[in-house]
Amino acid sequence: MSTHDDLDSALPLGAELPEGARFIGPELGAMPAWVGDDHPSAEDLSSCVACGLCLPHCPTYRLTGEESASPRGRITAMRSVAEGTAVVDDTFAGFMDLCLVCRACEDVCPSHVPFGRMMERARAQVEPLRSRRARLLRWLGLDVTLAHPLLLRTAAFLQPIARPFLTPRMRALAPRRTSPFARLPAVTEPPAGVDVRGTVSILSGCVQDRWFHQVNLATIRVLSRNGWRVLVPREQRCCGALAAHNGRLRSARKLARRNAAAFAGADHVVVNAAGCGAHMQAYEELVEGASLPVRDLMAFLSDEGLAETPAHPLGDGRVGYHDACHALRAQGIQRQPRAVLREIPGLEIVDLANGDRCCGAAGLYNVLEPEMSGRLMREKAEAVRDAGVGVVASANPGCTMQIAAGLRELGVDVDVVHPVELLDRAYGSSP
Numbered sequence: 263m264s265t266h267d268d269l270d271s272a273l274p275l276g277a278e279l280p281e282g283a284r285f286i287g288p289e290l291g292a293m294p295a296w297v298g299d300d301h302p303s304a305e306d307l308s309s310c311v312a313c314g315l316c317l318p319h320c321p322t323y324r325l326t327g328e329e330s331a332s333p334r335g336r337i338t339a340m341r342s343v344a345e346g347t348a349v350v351d352d353t354f355a356g357f358m359d360l361c362l363v364c365r366a367c368e369d370v371c372p373s374h375v376p377f378g379r380m381m382e383r384a385r386a387q388v389e390p391l392r393s394r395r396a397r398l399l400r401w402l403g404l405d406v407t408l409a410h411p412l413l414l415r416t417a418a419f420l421q422p423i424a425r426p427f428l429t430p431r432m433r434a435l436a437p438r439r440t441s442p443f444a445r446l447p448a449v450t451e452p453p454a455g456v457d458v459r460g461t462v463s464i465l466s467g468c469v470q471d472r473w474f475h476q477v478n479l480a481t482i483r484v485l486s487r488n489g490w491r492v493l494v495p496r497e498q499r500c501c502g503a504l505a506a507h508n509g510r511l512r513s514a515r516k517l518a519r520r521n522a523a524a525f526a527g528a529d530h531v532v533v534n535a536a537g538c539g540a541h542m543q544a545y546e547e548l549v550e551g552a553s554l555p556v557r558d559l560m561a562f563l564s565d566e567g568l569a570e571t572p573a574h575p576l577g578d579g580r581v582g583y584h585d586a587c588h589a590l591r592a593q594g595i596q597r598q599p600r601a602v603l604r605e606i607p608g609l610e611i612v613d614l615a616n617g618d619r620c621c622g623a624a625g626l627y628n629v630l631e632p633e634m635s636g637r638l639m640r641e642k643a644e645a646v647r648d649a650g651v652g653v654v655a656s657a658n659p660g661c662t663m664q665i666a667a668g669l670r671e672l673g674v675d676v677d678v679v680h681p682v683e684l685l686d687r688a689y690g691s692s693p
């Protein structure tokens with residue numbers, strides 16, 4: 263029987279292999295080629311066992327068949343840099359940039375590889391390589407405009423004037439309706455006669471509040487109608503998801519700190535945008551002590567239960583449901599929004615063909631990688647068209663814009679709305 267002493271004095275595993283042969287792994291004494299502290303950790307990288315089970319679920323691998331466009335290929339590229347056998351260069355940047363960060367791989371991975379976190383950190387390594395112009399635009403958009411409500415209001419105000427100067431892709435995506443001056447009430451009490459169940463604070467969001475303000479209003483009406491006092495903390499800012507996904511972690515950390523302070527003491531931070539919710543649930547990974555009690559709106563309504571059953575049926579009652587990757591994959595939310603919508607009398611949920619596939623929006627991906635994004639957008643729009651519904655529900659502003667643009671391109675007239683808007687209509691609060 264071996265003792266601890268025997269084990270301590272034993273040769274390292276593989277030391278007796280013939281000369282030149284070695285286990286897969288770093289050369290002894292190899293130095294990682296990362297720059298700075300923001301890079302995928304050795305622990306995260308070593309969690310992948312290269313089994314390949316994630317490959318068929320990865321949209322970019324499905325469409326290209328390239329190992330380098332697969333989760334395993336991307337992790338291999340990261341490992342090569344970590345092991346000092348490759349550097350962060352344009353090829354590495356190309357592999358990382360084509361990823362949607364949809365986290366389909368993470369969802370199906372038996373080793374629970376935290377792919378989203380690794381990708382954000384790998385992109386932080388790529389950021390300094392970008393051209394001066396690209397960095398300037400990212401700084402202006404992600405670090406400055408999204409983080410400053412006044413600049414966002416100005417962007418929303420100027421959008422109709424700037425529309426002719428936008429790229430065709432951006433023009434196709436940008437919703438025509440904007441709300442540059444609208445402001446949500448700081449406090450909304452439940453209506454008279456409704457028992458108060460508690461207090462929630464909501465994230466108003468950056469894009470959500472200026473381009474989908476009506477979704478925030480519906481969110482407040484539905485929550486208060488169900489007995490929740492709704493607070494909208496004035497000090498909150500953009501959640502920082504777009505900055506983090508694009509490797510701008512300094513900016514993402516600043517926003518996380520700001521929001522952690524703005525929402526401090528909240529019983530529940532309710533978020534109606536899947537991407538923002540998924541990102542805020544991981545604040546602690548970005549900034550120690552920034553964790554918040556974040557709940558997805560539709561999951562919250564389902565888990566807490568509706569205090570009032572909606573009474574008004576909607577149209578023909580058939581509604582398509584689009585699962586945003588950051589709800590389905592990152593938060594495991596699928597059943598809850600359907601359960602809530604089924605409370606609407608006569609409503610039938612129509613699941614879309616290949617409904618677990620990404621629509622290709624992925625934050626700024628639809629602008630930065632138009633070809634891949636366009637292919638995924640068409641597939642999703644065709645699935646909606648083939649479902650034969652007049653309405654499709656989507657709980658993420660990026661997906662909503664992408665699917666609406668895809669449907670316009672196909673010439674199909676389908677209304678794309680947030681599920682809470684359907685609930686709000688069924689309560690008779692909005693047309």
Ligand code: SF4
Binds near residue numbers: 313315
């Ligand atoms: S990421 Fe997970 S599923 Fe994919 S190859 Fe690695 S261990 Fe396997």
Ligand code: SF4
Binds near residue numbers: 320321322331361
């Ligand atoms: S996040 Fe999505 S696109 Fe990126 S590797 Fe994973 S499955 Fe593929």
